[in-house]
Amino acid sequence: MDVIALGDPTDAQIGEWQSVAAAVWACDRPGDPVPDLEQTRARLLVPPPASRNVLWAAVDGGRMCGTAYLRLPDDAGRAAEIDVQVLPAHRRRGIGTRLLAVAADRLRAARCGTVVVQVLAGTPAVPFLEAHGFHCVLSLRVMLLRLDELDPLRLARLVADAPPGYRLARWTGTVSDELAGELAMAKRAMADITVGGSFRWDPRRVREMAEAVAARGDRLYTVAALHGPAAAPRIAGFTEVVVSSTAPERAAQYDTAVVPEHRGRRLGIWLKAAMLEWLRTERPDVREIETDNADDNSHMLAVNAELGFRHQRDHLDYQADVADLPTLVR
Numbered sequence: 554m555d556v557i558a559l560g561d562p563t564d565a566q567i568g569e570w571q572s573v574a575a576a577v578w579a580c581d582r583p584g585d586p587v588p589d590l591e592q593t594r595a596r597l598l599v600p601p602p603a604s605r606n607v608l609w610a611a612v613d614g615g616r617m618c619g620t621a622y623l624r625l626p627d628d629a630g631r632a633a634e635i636d637v638q639v640l641p642a643h644r645r646r647g648i649g650t651r652l653l654a655v656a657a658d659r660l661r662a663a664r665c666g667t668v669v670v671q672v673l674a675g676t677p678a679v680p681f682l683e684a685h686g687f688h689c690v691l692s693l694r695v696m697l698l699r700l701d702e703l704d705p706l707r708l709a710r711l712v713a714d715a716p717p718g719y720r721l722a723r724w725t726g727t728v729s730d731e732l733a734g735e736l737a738m739a740k741r742a743m744a745d746i747t748v749g750g751s752f753r754w755d756p757r758r759v760r761e762m763a764e765a766v767a768a769r770g771d772r773l774y775t776v777a778a779l780h781g782p783a784a785a786p787r788i789a790g791f792t793e794v795v796v797s798s799t800a801p802e803r804a805a806q807y808d809t810a811v812v813p814e815h816r817g818r819r820l821g822i823w824l825k826a827a828m829l830e831w832l833r834t835e836r837p838d839v840r841e842i843e844t845d846n847a848d849d850n851s852h853m854l855a856v857n858a859e860l861g862f863r864h865q866r867d868h869l870d871y872q873a874d875v876a877d878l879p880t881l882v883r
């Protein structure tokens with residue numbers, strides 16, 4: 554078995570990567586829609602903002618049997634993100650460890666000190682990571698809402714029940730120049746729930762995040778609660794949903810945050826209800842929305858339960874000091 558770096562993956566290599574991902578997905582998360590080829594291509598070729606992707610494949614007998622994806626941050630102080638996958642029939646032969654060691658050596662060369670990964674609770678990833686120096690830092694409850702189960706009258710009442718002093722704004726894609734600084738400020742309000750060092754949001758990064766979604770061919774929907782004068786609006790909270798171009802049936806909830814001084818006024822449920830009402834009319838191709846929340850974030854869990862989200866499964870965020878990871882260099 555060899556591990557090869559995929560500097561500039563060819564179509565054939567992306568196709569093989571997709572086959573590994575589909576087999577792993579079918580084994581570890583049966584029943585969930587498998588990412589399609591275009592989603593895999595976009596994930597590999599379009600790195601998230603302020604980072605770059607480094608990719609490796611484990612090849613056995615000329616066939617790809619494992620993959621490693623590393624997202625290296627541009628900020629030295631931020632955590633990298635890793636994802637190692639091995640075909641079910643090739644597991645427990647040290648392939649995952651070898652891929653992790655190659656990625657760890659790259660992290661050391663880049664002087665990156667911390668790495669994070671999100672895995673599904675109850676899968677082999679848990680003992681694998683714990684055997685290799687990772688520890689669990691956050692448990693997340695994944696919840697799903699079926700839009701056809703929503704009661705439109707109840708939704709309309711929630712949206713009409715505007716907290717006094719606030720008004721709604723909504724847009725698709727990149728935020729306007731007028732609100733970019735405000736959105737960055739509101740995103741910094743999420744620092745208390747971010748694993749791996751908080752991202753230093755500023756207007757440029759807010760735009761880059763929206764551009765990265767568009768570059769994948771996906772669509773970003775944002776609803777914000779504004780307050781203050783119409784000439785200089787302030788953002789008190791916002792919620793974002795992304796709809797994939799190739800698999801729009803299950804949309805993904807991205808960030809939702811209410812700025813600390815505006816919390817406790819039902820802005821969270823108002824924003825999310827307004828988003829659901831918008832998607833119901835604008836995107837009939839969206840059937841369900843998936844979200845995850847820290848299992849101790851009782852406020853957001855209550856908001857989602859009130860809207861009709863149902864518990865689906867649990868994710869675990871693991872973190873390691875790069876110094877504790879296996880190495881190939883001895």
Ligand SMILES: CC(C)(COP(=O)(O)OP(=O)(O)OC[C@H]1O[C@@H](n2cnc3c(N)ncnc32)[C@H](O)[C@@H]1OP(=O)(O)O)[C@@H](O)C(=O)NCCC(=O)NCCS
Nearest residue numbers: 636637638639644645646647648649650677678680681684
């Ligand atoms: C997690 C995964 C990458 C492990 O790949 P692998 O090639 O089987 O891992 P290794 O053979 O290198 O295992 C190394 C050690 O991890 C632990 N381990 C791995 N799988 C395990 C399992 N199913 N049960 C218990 N321990 C396990 C063991 O300590 C193992 O050493 P051992 O075989 O000598 O006992 C693989 O199961 C996978 O692809 N899972 C789905 C994708 C995923 O969730 N990836 C996690 C993100 S990093």
